[in-house]
Amino acid sequence: MKIVTSEDSPERRRFLHLTGSAIAAASVLGVTTQSSWANAAVPASSVGTTPSSDLPKAVTLPAMQDDKAEKSEMPVQLGQDGRLGIAIVGLGRLSLEEIMPALATSKRCRVTALVSGDREKAKRVAAMYNVPESSIYDYQTFDEMRDNAHVHAVYIVLPNALHREFTVRAAKAGKHVLCEKPMATSVADCQAMIDACKAAQRLLMIAYRIQYEPLNRQVMEWVRGGSVLGKIKLIDMANCQNQSKENPRQWRHVKALAGGGALPDIGLYCLNTARFLLGEEPVEVSASQYSSEGDTRFNEVEEAILWQMRFPSGVRVQSTSSYATFTSKRYRVLGDEGWADMDPAFSYQGLQLKRSRIAEDTDEFIAPGIEQISTKAKNQFALEMDHFAECVASNKQPWTPGEEGLQDQRIMDAIYESARIGKPVRLTSVEALDSFRGTPPSKI
Secondary structure, eight states: OEEOOOOOSHHHHHHHHHHOOGGGGGOOOOOOOOOHHHHOOOOOOOOOOOOGGGSOOOOBOOOOBSOTTOOOBOOOOOOOSSSEEEEEEOOSHHIIIIIHHHHHHOSSEEEEEEEOSOHHHHHHHHHHTTOOGGGEEOTTTGGGGGGOTTOOEEEEOSOGGGHHHHHHHHHHTTOEEEEOSSOOSSHHHHHHHHHHHHHTTOOEEEOOGGGGOHHHHHHHHHHHHOTTTOSEEEEEEEEEEEBOSSOTTSGGGOHHHHSSSHIIIIIHHHHHHHHHHHOOOOSEEEEEEEOOTTOGGGSSSOSEEEEEEEOTTSOEEEEEEESEEEEEEEEEEEESSEEEEESSOSSSSOOOEEEEEOOOSOSSOOOOOOEEEOOOOOOHHHHHHHHHHHHHHHTOOOSSBHHHHHHHHHHHHHHHHHHHHTSOEEOOOOOSTTTTOOSOOOOO
16 A cells, blocks of 8 residues: 545524524534645635633533543634634534634634524633624524624524524624535525525535645645546445434434434435535436434434435446444445545545545556555645635635535435335436536635
8 A cells, every 4th residue: 555644402492593494493403646626725814813721711511422431611712803703603512612712723714703592602612712702692682793894704503493583683783604515404494595585696615625725625636637447337425423412402412403314414415525526416316215213313314325326427326324323434436447435425524535546557457456545635624615715805706605505405406205105216417517507616
């Protein structure tokens, strides 16, 4: 082998009540052949520091998965000046452990406001990121952000069914919107979000971080180029994790809030990444789903779902997603001249890329080796947010706009329908590549 180194809490219930949404009734919550994507380096940024003894007490978070190594505290980072001002809407695990630390290293963005139903928690977080107390909002005062000149955009990190409401409200308040995936829980909600942002002349981007990550972009270039892997035949994908049993009524297990189970939360990574790698849109899906009897985590949503997508070029994509197995986040692209393997592929960090292909420039048989591709690690959230900021500054359609999220929702609806009827479901044919995407991200 060649190796190259180089929340169900009182505060949460108040939050759901304050949104005014109908769903609140639930009351829960060796290789140097690398593209410029793999070689580009991110300049080091001067992140401010403060003696640890002077920092506010960290916010502790409940376990979400059965993983003994799971983090229990948010890291402490400080924001920086001179960047696109972003309000973080929702202070859950993803915001505290990933998004806000990423903002501290972003080249083009900084956090300038917080939105939370728990003001004391928000004040502690604000102190860590130099956010003034006057820029802390709750879900009732959210619309007052229209008068905050330091907030140019919002990053919505809320339960899926609330994405529409706060996207529409943000657009009406004159703010651009970066929204976590899945975009919403229905095609109608996705379309309403797109329409609201267009009417307000504000950008809408869905946070598909994988499409901005260098190693995944490297695989995309190989897949579309044809010279490294040959003609692509199959892609095998899996995104699985074991949901915590301590809180079976967390919002991801409530259909009214999540829209579904493993599919929209983690299976979406397989769906969206396959579309991204190929640039094509599937023409047919077939699926099955199940939930283990007696497991109260899955009284409303599916435990696991398996589906296959057929693409116009003939490529078949087989995907598996589960909420009750040990973590597996990987895919393998199989061509007639080689394969590429990402394992892990969908994690926040530590991604690994390998490939194997026919030996070149020789007439004798040589058993193909396995080559590991390495690159300087980059923060995926910072990459996507910097692209968003660039698009806001230049008034360009983001690479992953609302239309990209809408297409995923259409396909997920078809996957669920196929699982329900036990037959393949045909999809509307889309001929052009990257039909639902906007301006490609810069190679930074």
